[in-house]
Amino acid sequence: MSTSNTVLITGASTGIGAAYAERFAARGHDLVLVARDITRLEALAARLREQHAVSIDILPADLTQTADLAAVEARLREDANIGTLVNNAGAAQSGGFIEQSTDSVAQLVALNTTALVRLASAIAPRLAAAGNGAIINIGSVVGLAPEFGMTVYGATKAFVLFLSQGMSLELAPKGVYVQAVLPAATRTEIWERAGIDINTLTDVMEVGDLVDAALVGFDRREPVTIPPLQDGARWDALQAARQGLLAQIKQSQVAERYLANA
Numbered sequence: 236m237s238t239s240n241t242v243l244i245t246g247a248s249t250g251i252g253a254a255y256a257e258r259f260a261a262r263g264h265d266l267v268l269v270a271r272d273i274t275r276l277e278a279l280a281a282r283l284r285e286q287h288a289v290s291i292d293i294l295p296a297d298l299t300q301t302a303d304l305a306a307v308e309a310r311l312r313e314d315a316n317i318g319t320l321v322n323n324a325g326a327a328q329s330g331g332f333i334e335q336s337t338d339s340v341a342q343l344v345a346l347n348t349t350a351l352v353r354l355a356s357a358i359a360p361r362l363a364a365a366g367n368g369a370i371i372n373i374g375s376v377v378g379l380a381p382e383f384g385m386t387v388y389g390a391t392k393a394f395v396l397f398l399s400q401g402m403s404l405e406l407a408p409k410g411v412y413v414q415a416v417l418p419a420a421t422r423t424e425i426w427e428r429a430g431i432d433i434n435t436l437t438d439v440m441e442v443g444d445l446v447d448a449a450l451v452g453f454d455r456r457e458p459v460t461i462p463p464l465q466d467g468a469r470w471d472a473l474q475a476a477r478q479g480l481l482a483q484i485k486q487s488q489v490a491e492r493y494l495a496n497a
């Protein structure tokens with residue numbers, strides 16, 4: 236395989252990350268698989284090596300633990316074969332903001348945002364210097380919708396979207412592709428892990444369909460891919476509305492409605 240052909244995937248032991256591992260192995264990419272569950276990582280690696288004749292390393296890590304996270308960062312910094320990072324590991328949480336413990340929300344933020352940005356930061360300078368490579372960040376449509384009642388989870392996913400858009404603006408001119416993928420409800424273990432019964436949801440996307448669609452966006456080099464969004468023009472309209480709002484911001488001038496005598 237050519238240089239920079241290896242894909243490092245976090246949260247690869249199951250769900251969306253495991254589906255990415257399948258798809259990238261089928262495309263002939265070598266893989267580095269990261270998650271906590273070594274048994275599952277080994278089983279997946281053995282199967283994909285057998286099916287696709289690719290080289291697969293497993294790198295067990297709890298991305299909320301500083302030493303483990305640092306080991307993955309070091310691998311991303313130093314291993315010039317890795318040309319793509321799939322920043323997928325993440326968790327959700329049930330309950331409202333006041334029911335969630337301070338420690339549990341901090342843990343969620345650590346996994347969904349701190350680990351994700353540290354890993355992106357570890358690999359981006361090397362990719363930019365090489366003038367190629369890709370970073371896929373898994374967000375969520377929940378990051379667009381405070382109305383969904385998943386406040387902290389949604390806030391972490393809003394962070395992922397903003398980070399991806401900003402990184403894309405900075406890195407695309409240097410030859411590095413950054414994609415944010417925003418799934419809606421997808422059939423994985425995330426729901427059960429968060430104590431939510433998936434059967435209470437009306438519509439759920441199958442994980443293979445989600446990842447195949449995300450890879451269509453990847454191949455098109457879309458900065459933001461939202462597989463469940465039916466009318467793509469809605470996203471463009473949202474971005475145009477945001478640009479319009481920005482054009483109305485005047486740094487030195489208080490808006491008339493806030494003038495004391497208005």
Ligand SMILES: NC(=O)c1ccc[n+]([C@@H]2O[C@H](COP(=O)([O-])OP(=O)(O)OC[C@H]3O[C@@H](n4cnc5c(N)ncnc54)[C@H](OP(=O)(O)O)[C@@H]3O)[C@@H](O)[C@H]2O)c1
Nearest residue numbers: 246248250251270271272297298325375420421423424425
């Ligand atoms: N499924 C959905 O409905 C949905 C919708 C929108 C966005 N997403 C996003 O998609 C991504 C993948 O979620 P999923 O649905 O595939 O969930 P999942 O089936 O629960 O898989 C989560 C993955 O992350 C790993 N992981 C969890 N905590 C970790 C930690 N502390 N350190 C390292 N790895 C950890 C898990 O492996 P180990 O347990 O082996 O560590 C597992 O491989 C997440 O970012 C999620 O927010 C999912």
